[in-house]
Structures are given as C-alpha cells and as structure tokens.
Amino acid sequence: MRRKLWSAAAAALLVSAGIAVPGPAEANDRWEYCGNDALVKQELKNGTLWQMCWRVDVKTGLVLEKVAFKGKRDKLPIMVLDSSTIAQLNVPYDSGFNEWNDITSYGFGGDFMQPLAASDCKGQRRGVWTGAGQDAKKVLCISEEEAGLAHRLEGETPEKPYAKMGSDLVLQTISKVGWYEYITEYRFADDGQISVRLGATGDLAPRDYTTPDQGWPIGPGQTDYSVNHYHSAFWRVDFNIGGYGTEKVEQYDTAPTGERGRRAAIYSTSKTDVATEATLNTATRRWWRVVSPTSKNADGHFRSYELELGANDPYEAHPETQPDVTFTQYKPCEKFATFNQDPECAGTTILEYTNGERLSDPVMWVRVGFHHVPRDEDQSPMPVHWQGFDLVPRDFTAQNPLAPADRLDVNGDGVS
C-alpha cells in the first residue's frame, strides 16, 4: 500500500487550487485571439485540452500562435507559446555543387504548400483561401494519434496497474520544394510535451549524382552515387508562459566533482543564467530551460519549458549554422535565422541579432541539422526522414497532469 498522507477532502482542495497565480491570459484577458477558421481547440481523450491559432505565411508556411495547454484538472487554458515557425532550411550538397535556402529563396507557403488528399490525413483537414478569396485549398491536417503507454505503476492487484495510454494532437502541413516534400509537424502531447519536427519525403533530386566519397550508390552496381547533403533547419520559438512573457533563460550543467560518496561518484548540477543574448552549444548533460519569473504551479514552482535536442548534425561550413541554440531579445522583424528579409531590422543572421542585449523577452532559435546519406530505399517515394526537437514541461503543473485521482497525495518526499 502507498502512503496516504492526504485525506480525500484535502486532495479535492488541492485540485481546486490547481491554478495558482492566474496570468493575464489565464483569467483576465478577453482578447479574441482568432476566429473559428483559425482556431484549433481540441480536448484529447485523457482530458487535456490544447488550443492555438494557425495560419500560413508565404515564407515560413505553418505559423502557430497563442498556444495554450489545459490539463484535465486546470480550470482554464494556460498560455505556453506566443508563436512558433520554421526559420530557415539550408540544403547544401557535400559535392559543393548546390546550396538551397528553402525558406528564404522559395518559401513553404503559397503555391509550395500542397493541398492534402484524404489519404494524406487521418483527421480533419482545414483550408486556406486562395486566389480571389472564394477558392479554398485544404492544407492543414489535424489529428489525434495514439502515443503508447503514458505511464504505468503497480497497483493494488496485478490486474489493476495505474496505466494510461497517451495521445497527441498532431498538426501537419506539406510543402513541396523541388523534388522534396517537407512535412511541418507539431505534436502536442496530453502530458504537455510539444514535439516540433520537419519530415522530408518526395523524391531525391534527379541528376545530382557524384563520386563515391560524396555520395552513395543507389542504382544497380557501383555507378549512380546520389549526392550526400544536409537538411539544416532552424526554428524560431517565442514562449509566453502563463501569458506573462518576459521569461528568463537558464543553462544547467552537471559535472563530476571528483569526489566519491558511499557507493558512487558525486556529481554536481549548477545553473548559469543566460541573461544576455547568446549563441550556445550542447555538451554532455547540458540543457536549457525558459522559465517564467511570474507564473507558478500549485507547488509554488515557477513554470518552465525545457529544450530537449536529439540527433543533430551541425553544418559547420557557415558560422551562422554552428550554434545549436541561440537566445535573442524579441524583435518582430528578426524572422529568419539567416538571410533575414525584413528591412526593418539591420541584422540578417542570428549572429548579428546576438549583440549583447539583455534578455527580458527571449526568442529561442533552435538549429537541427540532418546529414542525409541516400540509401537504396530512398527510391521511390523516399521514406520520410525526421529532424526536430522537444519542448518538455518542467514544473508547468505541480504533478503529472494525467495522474489518476488517488495518486494526487503523492507530492514530495512523503514526510509532512
């Protein structure tokens, strides 16, 4: 039996106090963020609700704004993101023969954004106006997808574990640039995680064949060496935690102290405030979070989201594609990680945006590179290959937002 430290009445009290310190977007703000055609508002089967506004920008394609999360015990949705877009996609060939900038030289919107067939989308398809305004093309797919086991804990009998199957709200658009078809995907999990990904499918570029040290033979024998290349992508993410904005950025590092405890080496975790604009790189056990200085969960902890990077090939040939993550002070005209095209801003790359300003409203630029060595299976169509990152809630809710009612008394070390 688990320790029961709270009575059922106390647990109910905790639930009703679940929304601590309502932010402007939680309680007071009656601003209509967008109309129905632009609103995605969906409750997942476990009771979590996500809502946001979507639209298509001619260059960045799918734009999400005002993204809010509501756990099944929250009274109101709590704002997470002010906006998120892709901010560049460089495609340089290992042969040095070509380098494309798919966002700033083509764009993911306009004619490049593909209409979705029913076979492209297992959920609901949403349209945008085209031409004179009366023709619509369905470009956004919204679906709820199974995510597997969300949590599991031994219960009172073997037949009754605390087990829950999770699901994700998935938004996708497809943009065709050249022979590639890129899937812009956002995956909003019922536990609050946001996965941001770019998928690449379509076909390999024809005629881009090269020598063995720069490619891979994908036809019969050893003749057709399809060129190796990068898909080096950037995203621009602007948080708005609790609707207050003005987040702080923290870097955490854990290192061995050189000392030993009773049975094992002692490691120490330290925090470095990223108080001014900075270009940063990964290291073993290093991570970053964007934390609200205002919005707290029911445990009195400040709400934050943590950046989790996975597989990632940096393209070192350009200085501006070297940083893994860059934090800059918010400026609406800093839209693209490289080749910025807004004349209102003097800077054109993240390196120029990073010029020593204090971070009172940070924008996070995440670079995720994928070095693609073609394989026989890439013909044809090419199986989707993915690149991206996760935004993981850290202290956004005081406990697991999917927790069953009779686990709510487990909060802390169990000694009161």
Added chain:
Amino acid sequence: MEHPWKSRAQRLRWGLGVASCTAVVALAVAWIGGATASTPHQVPGGEAAAPASAEAEPAQEPAADPTLGPAPAAGTGRDPLTPSELDRARTAALAAPLAGATDVNGAAGPEYLSFELVETKEANAPRRAAVYFYDYTADKLVKRTVNLKTGAVEGTFTAAKRQPPPSDREVAKAVELFLADGLSTDFKAAYQKATGKAFTSPDQLEITGTTYVARPADTGADKCGEHRCVQFITRVPDGPFIDITDIVVDLSGRTVARLR
C-alpha cells in the same frame, strides 16, 4: 503576358499522393472548436468546456472537414489576412509614392512581391499588414506597413541585399531573358534530344524560380545578392529532367550567367 508558362500551381498535379509520416492510429476526435463550433469566437481562457473524465473516452466519429465559407471582409486578432484586407493593404501601400522606383520590366512603380500579417504582442493592437516590394532602380527591398483599421501607411522600410523569393512576374521575366540569351542554346538542344521536339515556347516547361544570392566564394554571378537574381528548377511535363540549375539570371543587370 502575365503567365506565359505553366504556373507553379500546376506543379501540384504531380506533387500529390504522399502518405503523411509514421501513420499511427487516428482516434475518434471530439471537435469542440474550429469551424464546426457554434459560438462565433472561442476565447482562450474563456468558456472552456468542463474537462471530460479521464476514464471516459469520447466515441464520436471524426468530424467531416469543415467547409471554409466565403472570406470575411476582415479578420480577427491573429487570423490570416483576408483577401479583401490584402487588397486594401496593397492598394494603400502602392498609393504612397516611392520616388523613382521601377518594377522588373522597367516600368514606373515598385515590383510587388508578397504580404504578411504583422506580428504583435499588444492585446488590442489593430491588425496590420506588411507589403513587400522590390525597387529595381535602387536595388532595394521595400516593406510598407498598413494599419488595416485606419488604412494608413504607418511605416516604410528599405534595405539593400535582401532577396525574398521571386514573384511569378519576376520568374516570367527571368525565363524570357534566359531564352533570349545564347546560354540557352545548350538547354534547347537538350530539350530537342530528350523529347524529339523543338523548344519554341516556355509553355513546354514547368518552372520554379528561386532567388540566388552569391556566397563570397561563388563565381560566375557575384553581383547577385546586391542584384536581384533568379535560378530555375525545370521539368518537362511528364518528361525528363533537364538540369539548368547552373544558370543565373540577373534581373537587375539584365544579364544571364553560368555558375562555374
């Protein structure tokens, strides 16, 4: 002569039919927002439905795709710009004089490129559109912001060396310059060889244009970036690929070059 060749939109007919990703089971979906909602505007932080019990699973079938009705005259908040908002913004932005500006054909007035909804964090800010032009006289990108509530042009910003994607008109002009240039001889011969037909009209090609900006080490068209330049990805409809990605058309300098 607005669109002498097949438009980019026509590429769609061979760009479809891609299964979207790691297909997982799609669940029944309880739509409580979007175009199927009955209240005109759902307010975040507002009347959210009571959360369903974690144990109860909604059993509804997925809703049919909502139909996008006629575009409203004006959007709300972060809605996309409506076609009529765009019309008004573009007209207002063009009406404000821009001394000496010329378009891709050398005619008076800048070349229209694109528009966007202006980003804002102000809760009750009026919706604003930004309209982008290229001024071929000054070789500068121009952004004009228009307040959609008042119709006023509120800001004009210009900068050199900014090269957004080309408009259809610009791609058409670039194709025209390429086909009139001696550097298209090889392409025409390749077309003849691949199809058995003479290349006589841009209609025989599907063309996507992309802006080319020279990196410091690039040779062949090193003015590009300062100048507005276009590269092509071409496809013979239902036919072979003829690679002309080495060709760069300098629309500012009216020259055609081959990258080395």
